[in-house]
Amino acid sequence: MRTAVAIFPGSNCDRDMAVAIKKITGKSPLKLWHKDTEAPNLDLIVIPGGFSFGDYLRCGALAARSPIIKNIKNHVSRGGALLGVCNGFQILIEANILPGSLVRNKKLLFTCRETTLEVQDSIQSPFLSSFNTGDCLNIPVAHNEGNYIANNELLKELENNGRIAFKYKKSSEIETDYNPNGSLNDIAGILSENGRVLGMMPHPERSISSLHGGTDGLKFLTKSIEQIVG
Amino acid sequence: MKVEVNISLKEGVLDPEGQAIDNTLRNLGYNNFDNIRTGKQIILNIDETDENEVLKQADKMCQELLVNIVIENYQINIIKDK
Amino acid sequence: MKVEVNISLKEGVLDPEGQAIDNTLRNLGYNNFDNIRTGKQIILNIDETDENEVLKQADKMCQELLVNIVIENYQINIIKDK
């Protein structure tokens, strides 16, 4: 299993993600620096959370213009698996690797808290094939701009073609606050057309210990990695 | 030449910030206004003397970086020194 | 009447966003520009017909909410429909 974490100036969840991956594979992932123009063949690249380039202009916008992005696009076209978490998801969108937009949370407040994700009925994807539709995962979020929006056309495309990976789940009828950012249709993560790229706002790497945050994130990452290796 | 780029959300795109400002203004007692929209402004100097050339370059910057053309519109104005 | 409020950082106030954009533009190969500053724009309709009254109300909104007058300057323009 060859994994790498891409690091931009301002990334701040790179170490956390590396710890999680090492816990699963026993090996630290390679570090890719945003200026790297060459990268070896990899099975999985993860773009971690953080505030790349201070989130200035638009979240992910400046990172999406970094030299490494070309590499990442090549990796994707070779069929490599790619996971963008939080700011990583924002970067994937700005780099046009995933469609739609992520805008300010509806309440205009940064939000750090637990959420419940429901696995959707999706296309074949190494990230989800070990889960059943309707499975729930408790994974925390921490972001300011996780409000996913898309026009009608795109939304239909995503909903109808199994490209929505996770939605925030309402745990009871009266719960009003289950969606932390006001995203369209409660979308928490989406897939590329071929299912091998996943962008998600919640942080699975922050849910790898029974003492804090639970272990659903670990379960998710472990199963994803198993599937990617095939 | 000094250039101003005004970037606004496309019509129909949710503007949570505009909504919040709208609410607060109403809480403060204002009510004879509507249609608040928020946007960004980027002002810079482009070291060219030909207006067309300046506009062309600014436009390229917008397309390449400054604007998210999926959800944003933009308009470039040349600011004449007074 | 449609009004546009342009809000910019006062001179001398650090504009980290402008700096970050400046860097990226240079990395993308642009180099004949300088003095990037970022700002905000708020556009709204004020339901009045008298220009002076509109300006006065917009100014009050700026002072009370829209502008952080400690670090920001602002300018109000009436947008004439074309």
Add this chain to the structure above:
Amino acid sequence: MQKRNLELRDINENEYIAHQESNLDQALGMGLSKDEFELICNKINKIPNQTELGIFSAMFSEHCSYKSSKKWLKTLPTKAKHVIQGPGENAGVIDIGNDQAAVFKIESHNHPSFIEPYQGSATGVGGILRDVFTMGARPIALLNALRFGSINHPLTKHLVSGVVKGIGGYGNCIGIPTVGGETNFNKSYDGNILVNAMAVGLAQKDKIFYSAATGAGNPVIYVGAKTGRDGIHGATMSSAEFTESSSEKRPTVQVGDPFTGKLLLEACLELMQTDVVLSIQDMGAAGLTSSSVEMASKGGLGMHLNLDLVPIREEGMTSYEIMLSESQERMLMILKPGSEEAAKLIFNKWDLDFANIGEVTNTGRLVLDKNGFEACNIPINPLVEDAPEYDRPYEILQNKKIIKSDDFQSNQTLNDILIKMFKSPNIASKKWIWEQYDSSVMGDTILCNGKSDAAIVKIHGTETKKSLGKGIAMTTDCTPRYVKSDPIIGGMQAVCEAARNIAASGAKPLAITNNLNFGNPEKINVMGEIVGSIKGISQAASTFNTPIVSGNVSLYNETNGQGILPTPVIGMVGIIDEVESCLGISAGNNNTLIILGQKQNFTEGWLGCSLYQEIIIDDFDGAPPPIDLRTEKQIIETIMTLNNNKLLTGAHDISDGGLLTATCEMLFENRLGLNVNLPKTLLSSNSKDHLLHSWCFGEDQNRIIISTNESEKVVSLLKENLIDYYILGTTNTSSNLNLNELDTISIKEIYNINKSTIPSLMDTYKS
């Protein structure tokens, strides 16, 4: 001479002015007194030019010189076997075993946050983080102690919203978890809010970096962001009382740039992995002035700098402006000669400026060149050694009036009071605040915000086969009501509560950082509050062997003569050997709640200075609850023993709001119920009885409620050690808090009030 000046005038008119002799009026304008101006002239044997005067005024400011508090700060206990570095450096350092050290400090950004809440609090966080990573430590946690005016004051919500966004804005972006703190409201802070930020970092014990300059001829390196005209004279401003007109004279506000802060953090830590950094100091208050002067002075050396080499952001900056600018995200370092190129590569990789701006000298003087002319040439000693130290007159006022419970003729039931308690933003859940802070980035947070009395963060990489690893516990505490009524008891109480909180989270208290926030020290009773609380803090800190290793003083927190409540905030750090043995506040079902430190025959609670009193009479009066340091120490040791024997499921100290409030907080998470075991004498009372109220809401100190499912073992251990205890009852799933037939309280209802108080207060206010 004349001719050269004329030439300078041709080069730069403003710089020329900065070189001109100053006068008394200018000195007064910069906040110096006539005596101080004369002292300066004497010590340097000339009339200072304006740049030199500016440098003196910054160094002599209350903020940099601690002139009112120094005499008393020296009396604080600062030593212990585990102290590696006490006060006097950028941050304190303690030994935490395994060759590792915890590095921490608290700092105030009160005035800037009142003027511009977002930027003021953001730069406060940035500043305290630099203090910690300057020492070679990677910051692992942030806390903050906030005090706002009355929630109904027209500015309060705006300030709360801005300050919280600013703290989150910096901490979230730089990627250090904000794990704890405290927020209180009182009208005394209407015009002077308090924003105190604390940072805790982790370093290798043998890789601590200090600020004393070494080696004449060694290069002086400037790194980080460029210098602009930000906050010039911030140090003097933060030492001056506010008046109506100070909002007019606002200096340019400093804008925080957490992105550059993050780059600076990574670049500095990367450089520190090599062995080329001889000394390093962040540029905080009074910027390049205080950093260069302090480095030189600590090393007994001088410095010669060429200000033309300082990276600047704006054109035409004068020597005066460059020296006094408070632009953020900058550091000054002394490097081993010859290592500059390699060091520069690291900073370039992180897109940061790196400039060799001069050298260390052995002249003992600060010499500055600008535009080819000498802009400053003064001896360094007087800047530091001769900074005034005042022995201000003081009087410690101790309110000895005992308030008896029957002074309260309330016609409210226990339920009414509890509802009011949790509708008070002082007691209600601060979730609305801490949800805006990233508390879990870095992946080591074990307990934080609201889950426990102290936050616990795992020490990265200390996992063993047997345990998930060691952890650092931290908390900030102060009860200003008590300090106001009796500064000595109030000072003690702040330390006791902090230690109790650390212990209640399962950790062992180790050391303290403190932030002394007071009004105008020229007032005899304010000075008494300062002296009194330092005495109280010292006694308590000595008792617990938790020395003070760092801190900050913020005086003149007054507006138009109105001072704040004295607020000596205690930041305490502790250690837990196995993080899995940490304790939260929430009780499980069928757990027995036992109060440690409460006598069986205890019936009348202490209502003087309590939150109960504040809720009933909207003010407070009387002596604060007494403190017994020996008992406190015993209680702390007992809870540690009980926890080591794995007998506890949770713990929560009794503080603001008393016993019943604390009990509710333990029941909230699982919406449990409890039949309260009332003392016999109270069984015949009714729900409005003042004696019953005093038992439920009295704020008697030295108490912790523990929850256990091994109550027999706990009780026998307590008996064996002669510890007072009182069994409160056993939790059940009824969700009702029953006080016999006297009253039934719905935990669900109180829980909902607790949860919604602050959101609904803040919801009516947007932006």
